[in-house]
Every structure is written in structure tokens, then in C-alpha cells.
Amino acid sequence: MFIFEIISGLGSTVMMPIIITVFGLILGIGFGKSFRAGLTVGVGLIGLNAVIGLMGGALAPAAAQLSANFGLQLDIIDVGWPAAAAIAFAGKVGTLIIPVGIAVNMVMIATKSTQTINIDIWNFWHYAFTGGLVASLTDNLLLGFVAAIANIVIVMVIADVTAPLFEEYNGLTGVSIPMAFSAAYAPIAWVVNEVIERIPGLNKLDFNLDDFQNKLGGASILFEPIVLGTIIGFLVALFAGYPIDPRVGGTTVFSIAMTMGAALVLIPKMASLLMEGLIPIAQASQEFVQKRYEGKGNFYIGLDSAVALGHPLTLALGIIITPLTLLIAVGLSKIGLNGVLPAVDLVVLPFIFIFVVPICKGNGFRALLTGILLIVAGLMISTSLAPVFTDVAIMADAASYEGVGLISSICDGANPLTYILVMPFKWIGEMGAVVVLSVVSLVAAIWNRRRIASL
Amino acid sequence: MKILVCCGSGVATSTMVETKIKQSLEAKGKSGFSVSHCRMIDIEANLNGVELLVYNVQLQKDYGVPTMKGMPFLTGIGLDKAVNEMIEILGL
Numbered sequence: 001m002f003i004f005e006i007i008s009g010l011g012s013t014v015m016m017p018i019i020i021t022v023f024g025l026i027l028g029i030g031f032g033k034s035f036r037a038g039l040t041v042g043v044g045l046i047g048l049n050a051v052i053g054l055m056g057g058a059l060a061p062a063a064a065q066l067s068a069n070f071g072l073q074l075d076i077i078d079v080g081w082p083a084a085a086a087i088a089f090a091g092k093v094g095t096l097i098i099p100v101g102i103a104v105n106m107v108m109i110a111t112k113s114t115q116t117i118n119i120d121i122w123n124f125w126h127y128a129f130t131g132g133l134v135a136s137l138t139d140n141l142l143l144g145f146v147a148a149i150a151n152i153v154i155v156m157v158i159a160d161v162t163a164p165l166f167e168e169y170n171g172l173t174g175v176s177i178p179m180a181f182s183a184a185y186a187p188i189a190w191v192v193n194e195v196i197e198r199i200p201g202l203n204k205l206d207f208n209l210d211d212f213q214n215k216l217g218g219a220s221i222l223f224e225p226i227v228l229g230t231i232i233g234f235l236v237a238l239f240a241g242y243p244i245d246p247r248v249g250g251t252t253v254f255s256i257a258m259t260m261g262a263a264l265v266l267i268p269k270m271a272s273l274l275m276e277g278l279i280p281i282a283q284a285s286q287e288f289v290q291k292r293y294e295g296k297g298n299f300y301i302g303l304d305s306a307v308a309l310g311h312p313l314t315l316a317l318g319i320i321i322t323p324l325t326l327l328i329a330v331g332l333s334k335i336g337l338n339g340v341l342p343a344v345d346l347v348v349l350p351f352i353f354i355f356v357v358p359i360c361k362g363n364g365f366r367a368l369l370t371g372i373l374l375i376v377a378g379l380m381i382s383t384s385l386a387p388v389f390t391d392v393a394i395m396a397d398a399a400s401y402e403g404v405g406l407i408s409s410i411c412d413g414a415n416p417l418t419y420i421l422v423m424p425f426k427w428i429g430e431m432g433a434v435v436v437l438s439v440v441s442l443v444a445a446i447w448n449r450r451r452i453a454s455l
Numbered sequence: 456m457k458i459l460v461c462c463g464s465g466v467a468t469s470t471m472v473e474t475k476i477k478q479s480l481e482a483k484g485k486s487g488f489s490v491s492h493c494r495m496i497d498i499e500a501n502l503n504g505v506e507l508l509v510y511n512v513q514l515q516k517d518y519g520v521p522t523m524k525g526m527p528f529l530t531g532i533g534l535d536k537a538v539n540e541m542i543e544i545l546g547l
Contacts, residue, residue: 119530122467122471123467170513171513174530174532175526175530213515220496223496224496224497272470275467275470275471276470276474279470279471279474282471283471283474283475286531287531290531301530301532303468303529303530304467304468305463306462306463306467306468306511306512307462307463307468307511307512307526307529308463308512309462309463309495309512310463310495310510310512310513310514310515311513312515315495315496315515350463351463
């Protein structure tokens with residue numbers, strides 16, 4: 001479409017502010033506020049692209065050298081969730097995902113197939129991410145929306161079903177979590193829990209991580225992004241053979257270390273700015289939706305999974321899985337199953353455990369086992385999706401992503417639900433995929449409708 | 456009058472709550488306060504001068520400052536009550 005061409009031609013850092021401004025106007029928040037929101041989003045995007053470029057420029061050659069030295073293939077750079085979010089929102093599916101997401105929610109509420117009013121507008125990007133991958137893979141925008149909508153429906157159902165668990169384990173009342181990244185791990189956690197439950201002996205195994213954070217004490221500084229990034233940068237550069245002595249010439253180990261530390265701090269800060277820009281839009285959308293359903297029945301408020309992050313087990317496992325993820329990444333790479341170097345997204349690992357912990361009934365052993373399985377599968381998924389991810393990134397912002405090499409992320413790049421929504425388009429062709437996705441969504445919605453009716 | 460909002464990621468929910476707190480207090484004509492946000496894990500490092508800690512995740516320990524739930528600022532439910540409570544705690 002002509003308009004899309006012009007807007008995409010301007011590049012996402014100009015396009016997104018325009019779209020955000022328009023949305024603001026449509027939502028009635030006035031030109032001043034809308035324009036400011038749009039500009040803030042643009043600034044966040046520019047900052048984000050700048051830092052990712054900086055990180056990629058430093059890390060990519062180091063990772064390539066490291067891989068060459070050790071017979072590994074860790075050259076796919078994990079650019080992290082801020083990049084994934086920016087790329088998702090900047091894509092054509094992302095442009096309309098907010099109104100589409102709200103519309104789908106409203107249809108589901110009208111058909112009584114969900115109990116959730118999803119006000120977590122920022123996290124709509126996860127749905128757009130799935131849609132964006134499909135739109136790129138099939139070169140068909142409509143199919144992208146089909147995938148995004150399927151993603152929404154499935155996640156809304158998972159959110160409804162798991163809400164009571166969050167009340168029990170996290171003390172969250174009246175809340176559900178339709179956050180597509182964390183929720184995707186729910187079915188797998190459920191399967192693992194059910195299987196272990198049935199294995200005598202194993203089903204009694206648990207370990208107590210209640211006091212983990214206190215025991216970790218001073219060592220917890222190692223897991224702060226600023227320190228973690230610096231350490232990873234140092235290790236990668238060291239094993240890549242970069243010089244320690246600055247007199248030798250060339251980029252030193254320390255330089256890469258600082259760049260990585262900076263990246264892991266600055267990238268989320270830019271994402272923060274991006275989100276700040278989106279807040280007036282999110283607030284107005286939230287008010288629109290909530291006013292509509294005020295007093296019209298008992299609904300769950302759909303929130304970001306971050307509200308459930310406080311469970312001590314979730315935090316403890318998030319910390320434990322960090323070094324494990326690096327080890328698994330290297331190990332899998334040695335046997336040719338993984339090409340991703342975890343970097344920026346090491347900080348989102350706790351989000352993988354959000355649903356896992358309540359579903360595994362707070363059992364540390366089961367949750368950790370599930371986590372390890374998810375990382376193994378996730379890295380393979382992330383490797384597999386890297387080419388499409390990179391394509392989508394280049395389409396969204398050629399200036400930043402062209403020539404960096406393959407990129408991926410753990411947040412959504414390694415998302416199993418995203419994977420099984422995207423891959424059918426490759427495995428069984430477009431027609432088949434549309435049928436499968438539609439059937440699955442309809443079945444899920446109808447099942448949920450029946451379940452709600454019988455409550 | 457420093458208010459610190461914490462959440463899991465230090466990005467998503469805490470940013471929204473921070474904005475809502477600013478808007479709500481300003482709407483009531485209050486000034487002389489500042490709001491910032493951080494991750495739950497970084498609370499200790501950011502406690503300097505903080506008079507109220509607003510939390511979006513379960514807190515693991517007592518940080519020696521008054522605390523308040525951030526949920527009303529996120530969902531809008533019980534917002535008025537929460538804003539009044541905040542004004543009272545801070546003596547604004």
C-alpha cells in the first residue's frame with residue numbers, strides 16, 4: 001500500500017513517532033501530548049539502535065573469533081528484548097497491533113471466551129513479534145496478523161487458566177498475566193510437572209531456595225547487568241584472543257568488557273525511554289478498555305508478568321540459570337545445535353520462570369529441570385529463527401542491522417509458542433498453517449468459554 | 456520527598472507506576488517530590504534519601520522505609536485511596 005511504502009521508506013525512527021502521534025490523536029489525548037509521546041519513542045529508538053550498533057560492532061567480531069578458536073559457532077548475537085520490541089513495533093504488524101490486540105480482547109470478552117481485560121499494552125509487542133516473523137517469512141502481511149491473533153487468543157486462555165495459581169503462589173488477586181513471553185512456557189511447565197508427578201521417588205524431590213538471595217549476599221553483584229555484561233565481554237574477548245596489553249595494539253580485552261557492560265545497562269535504559277513515550281498511549285487505551293467494562297462483571301486485569309517476579313524461587317532460579325545458560329550455549333554449540341551467544345537477554349531469564357514456579361507448585365527441583373529444558377530448546381529455537389529475525393530487523397531498520405550478521409534474542413527469539421506459530425508456515429505451507437492456527441485458536445477460545453461458563 | 460518505585464525488570468511496570476504517581480500527585484496540586492524507579496534487586500543501592508518505597512513485586516525484606524503497593528497505580532483500581540494514603544505518608 002502506498003502509505004505503508006512512504007512510511008517505511010522514512011525508516012522506523014521517523015515512522016514510529018508519526019504513528020504514535022496519530023494514535024494519540026485518535027485516542028483523544030491532544031496534539032501536544034501525542035507529539036511528545038511520538039518524539040520520545042523516536043528518541044528511544046534512535047538511542048537503542050545506537051547502542052545495539054555499538055555492541056554488535058564490538059561483540060560480533062569477538063564472537064566470531066571465539067567461535068573460530070574453539071570450533072564453536074556462537075556468532076548469532078543476542079540483541080535482547082529491547083531490540084526485539086523495537087523491531088516488533090516498527091514492523092507493519094506492530095503498527096496496528098495495539099488496536100488489533102484491543103479488538104481481539106473485546107471480541108473475546110463479548111463471546112465470553114476470556115475473563116481478562118488486557119491492559120498490558122506495552123507487551124502487545126510480543127504478539128507483533130510473532131506476526132512480524134510470519135509476515136516476513138511469507139511476505140504476506142495478512143498472514144502475519146493471523147499469527148499475531150492466534151498468539152493473542154492462546155495467551156489470553158493461558159492467562160485465564162493460570163490466574164488462580166498466581167493468586168495462590170504470588171498473592172495476586174484479580175490479576176492475570178497475558179504476557180506472551182512468560183506465558184508461552186506454561187504448557188511446557190505443566191507437562192514436565194505432570195510427568196515428574198508420576199515418577200515415584202522423583203516426585204518427592206525438592207530443594208529449598210528460600211534463603212538463596214541472602215546466602216548469595218555480596219555475590220549477587222555478579223548478576224547485576226552492569227557487572228554481568230562486563231564479565232561476559234571480558235570472557236568473550238579473552239577467549240577470542242584479544243590482547244590484554246594495550247601496547248600490543250588493537251582492541252583490548254578491557255575495551256570489549258566495558259562496551260558490553262555499557263550495552264547491558266544502556267540498552268534497557270533506551271527501552272525505558274521508548275516505553276515512557278508509549279505510556280500516554282497505553283494509559284489512554286487502558287482507560288478506554290476499562291471504562292467500557294466497568295461494573296459489567298468480574299474480570300481479571302491483565303498485567304505484565306513482572307508483577308509476579310517477586311516470588312523468591314523465581315528470582316533464585318533466574319540467578320542460577322544465568323551461568324547455566326552460558327554453559328548450555330557453549331555445550332550445545334560444540335555439538336552444532338546452537339549458534340546464539342547469550343548476551344543482553346541474560347537479564348530476562350527470570351521471566352522464563354514466572355509461570356513455571358506456580359505450575360510446578362513451588363517445587364525448586366521441578367522448576368529448575370523445566371528451566372534447563374526450556375533453555376536447551378530455547379537456544380535451538382533461537383538459532384533456527386535467527387535468519388527470519390535478522391530479516392525482520394533489517395526491514396525495520398536497515399541502517400542498524402544490515403551487515404551486523406545474524407541476530408536473535410532469548411526473549412521471544414527463543415519462545416516456543418512463537419516457534420510453533422511461525423514454523424507451520426514453513427513446514428506445511430500457508431494454507432495449512434492458517435487452517436491449523438485458526439483451528440487451534442478457535443478450540444482454545446471455545447474450550448475457555450465452556451470452562452468460564454461452568455465456574 | 457523521594458519516592459522509589461521498584462518492580463521486577465525495573466522497566467515495564469515501574470515506569471508506568473512512576474508516571475501515574477507523578478500525574479496523580481500533580482493533579483492534587485502537590486509538589487516538592489521526586490519519583491524514580493529501579494529493579495527490585497537494586498533497591499538497596501537506590502535507598503539514599505528515599506522516604507517511600509512503592510513495590511510491584513513482593514518485597515523480600517524490610518528496607519527501613521514506609522512501603523506501599525503499586526498495584527492501584529497500575530490498574531487504576533483503588534487509585535484515589537492509594538493517592539490519599541501516599542499523601543498522608545509523605546505529609547505532602
